Amino acid sequence: MVSKVYNFGAGPAMLPESVMKKIQQEWLDFQGMGVSIIEISHRAKEFVAVLDEAKALFRELTGLPDNYRILFAHGGARMQFSALPLNFSGRVVSKKCLYVESGNFASLAAKEAQFFCAVETIASSAASGFDRIPDVKPEQIDPAAAYLHITSNNTLYGTRWQQFPESGNVPLIADMTSELLSRQIDYNQFGVVYAGLQKNLGPSGMAMVIVREDLLGYTDEKTPTLLNYTRCDKDNSLTNTTNTFAIYVIKLVLEWLKEQGGIAAIEKRNEEKAARLYQVIDGSSFYHGVALPEHRSTMNVSFKTANEELDAKFLKEADAIGLYALKGHRNVGGIRASIYNPMPLAGVEKLAEFMEMFAQKNG
Numbered sequence: 001m002v003s004k005v006y007n008f009g010a011g012p013a014m015l016p017e018s019v020m021k022k023i024q025q026e027w028l029d030f031q032g033m034g035v036s037i038i039e040i041s042h043r044a045k046e047f048v049a050v051l052d053e054a055k056a057l058f059r060e061l062t063g064l065p066d067n068y069r070i071l072f073a074h075g076g077a078r079m080q081f082s083a084l085p086l087n088f089s090g091r092v093v094s095k096k097c098l099y100v101e102s103g104n105f106a107s108l109a110a111k112e113a114q115f116f117c118a119v120e121t122i123a124s125s126a127a128s129g130f131d132r133i134p135d136v137k138p139e140q141i142d143p144a145a146a147y148l149h150i151t152s153n154n155t156l157y158g159t160r161w162q163q164f165p166e167s168g169n170v171p172l173i174a175d176m177t178s179e180l181l182s183r184q185i186d187y188n189q190f191g192v193v194y195a196g197l198q199k200n201l202g203p204s205g206m207a208m209v210i211v212r213e214d215l216l217g218y219t220d221e222k223t224p225t226l227l228n229y230t231r232c233d234k235d236n237s238l239t240n241t242t243n244t245f246a247i248y249v250i251k252l253v254l255e256w257l258k259e260q261g262g263i264a265a266i267e268k269r270n271e272e273k274a275a276r277l278y279q280v281i282d283g284s285s286f287y288h289g290v291a292l293p294e295h296r297s298t299m300n301v302s303f304k305t306a307n308e309e310l311d312a313k314f315l316k317e318a319d320a321i322g323l324y325a326l327k328g329h330r331n332v333g334g335i336r337a338s339i340y341n342p343m344p345l346a347g348v349e350k351l352a353e354f355m356e357m358f359a360q361k362n363g
């Protein structure tokens with residue numbers, strides 16, 4: 001038995017311990033109501049207050065401009081892959097939508113969109129095994145397109161956009177599932193930002209969608225009601241019975257983030273955490289990073305040893321000392337440390353020391 005496990009899983013991922021304790025403490029009796037948060041109506045004033053508070057906290061922490069709306073949408077990130085073209089491709093008659101292929105989720109987003117719009121993939125890093133963010137030149141962006149879709153952080157490969165593409169008047173849409181709230185972002189660069197909750201925000205199965213106001217109102221009339229962002233916005237995300245528990249957890253996570261000093265503070269800590277692991281990778285010939293250094297993520301650190309046998313040995317020994325869920329995604333192999341906002345520095349330090357020790361013993 002290990003006394004303390006550090007959870008490096010890519011998602012559903014670890015949550016702050018204080019948030020988990022608060023949930024436990026309030027579980028049977030929410031705010032003196034004598035019932036649990038999951039036992040009250042989604043239209044009860046106590047729940048609506050939680051939802052509104054979550055939105056207000058998100059605005060406060062991110063400095064989200066007033067002309068952006070915050071939606072809580074069903075079905076995680078991948079349901080939004082369908083919702084995006086249904087809600088936004090109708091802005092142009094051609095229904096042309098541009099996609100950048102920077103990893104598996106980026107490919108899946110384009111694949112799903114093909115059912116509803118005219119997809120054009122304008123750049124891809126598939127040929128180099130998604131070890132980088134592909135270059136996008138302004139002249140590749142058709143100014144008549146409905147939107148340009150990117151995946152800001154590629155969870156499997158551990159790459160991220162250091163600088164977002166200039167898309168002019170074409171709204172930029174970003175899947176930020178594996179990095180929302182991990183770094184400061186100027187939301188004015190984006191038309192839409194969305195994220196499944198289970199990496200930096202809370203439980204799985206829902207997504208947050210941030211939409212610039214003027215992009216609402218173009219939803220295709222055949223869109224299923226629960227994928228209709230225009231309707232979702234009008235209904236304060238309460239068109240049907242939403243996942244009240246998930247929204248309650250988001251609120252607690254946002255409160256925790258505020259206590260940590262906000263996004264600037266967490267970004268600094270995230271950079272330190274990632275730097276510690278990359279330092280070990282770069283400092284030895286034993287480990288090989290999956291991503292090119294100038295494209296590296298601070299959230300997902302993917303690397304390999306010389307061969308699969310050593311990878312397996314690494315994972316087994318790491319697990320035995322409480323370094324949990326470090327196995328790389330099946331498409332990539334190797335090892336992946338997901339170090340989202342809640343991962344403490346101590347967890348990263350323990351992993352870094354284990355990596356150094358393992359390299360010494362087996363190199």
Ligand SMILES: *Cc1c(COP(=O)(O)O)cnc(C)c1O
Nearest residue numbers: 076077078105155175177178196
């Ligand atoms: C995890 C992930 C997804 C998938 O999210 P689901 O909620 O399972 O649909 C999509 N995009 C990115 C970038 C992810 O990291």
